Amino acid sequence: MSLDPRYLRSRQRLRAAVLELAAGRSAESITVAELCRAAGVTRDTFYRHAESPVALLVAALGERFEAAAVLHQDPDGGVSAEGGFPRAERAVLEHVLQHRDVYRAAIDPVLLAPLRSALESSIVEVLVAHLRRHPGTLPVGVDADDDEALALVAGYAAAGTVGAIERWVQGPEPDVERGVRLILAASPSFWFRAHEGTV
Structure with missing residues (x-):
């Protein structure tokens, strides 16, 4: 796993976003597009960090x-x-x-x-x-x-x-x-x- 500062910032944003979204509804209903918008990252960046919102x-x-x-x-x-x-x-x-x-x-x-x-x-x-x-x-x-x-x-x-x-x-x-x-x-x-x- 890369320790590049940009990678770490993206990981932090994505994890914070999924915790915020999952506090209101099941993680199975959260889409990749929603997570990308909430975290301010691209789909490509998302898939470098996880295979799905649940993961x-x-x-x-x-x-x-x-x-x-x-x-x-x-x-x-x-x-x-x-x-x-x-x-x-x-x-x-x-x-x-x-x-x-x-x-x-x-x-x-x-x-x-x-x-x-x-x-x-x-x-x-x-x-x-x-x-x-x-x-x-x-x-x-x-x-x-x-x-x-x-x-x-x-x-x-x-x-x-x-x-x-x-x-x-x-x-x-x-x-x-x-x-x-x-x-x-x-x-x-x-x-x-x-x-x-x-x-």
């Missing part, structure tokens, strides 16, 4: 999600011991709340598939890294050397988290602390063994 939205939200998530990861990419899962879950919900209108517009009746997939994949990556760093926390029957099993366990947790977020963000007044408390209460206790005693 652009996924990239824009993904960039913001990753920036928030990395602050709560340990050096191996797992859940940081400082604040543990509550702090990491809070970061996810704060990200969603910051872009509440976009996420709400993307739910019909569930989150738009590419957006849901990207969110789940990001969560799975962190959870698998956590399990690898703390293999002693794994439930009985799950081998730390079985990559497929780790991905399945993390995928199950990520899908449940995203499903809960879909419900939470559609509430009249989503409360981050209540959301964190309920999502963690619904999560199996083995996830927290490595961080017992942390805040």
Whole structure:
């Protein structure tokens, strides 16, 4: 990817434009022409950055999600011991709340598939890294050397988290602390063994 200043300016304009347009309606209804007008770029420039408005939205939200998530990861990419899962879950919900209108517009009746997939994949990556760093926390029957099993366990947790977020963000007044408390209460206790005693 080019680091040319013009390229970076165009990327920033396009991502800001898609977030603004997607706050009012589904990203699937946004056209390339609309995005180009809003961002002040050509169609050729648009296609150097994304293959579709939905892909652009996924990239824009993904960039913001990753920036928030990395602050709560340990050096191996797992859940940081400082604040543990509550702090990491809070970061996810704060990200969603910051872009509440976009996420709400993307739910019909569930989150738009590419957006849901990207969110789940990001969560799975962190959870698998956590399990690898703390293999002693794994439930009985799950081998730390079985990559497929780790991905399945993390995928199950990520899908449940995203499903809960879909419900939470559609509430009249989503409360981050209540959301964190309920999502963690619904999560199996083995996830927290490595961080017992942390805040």
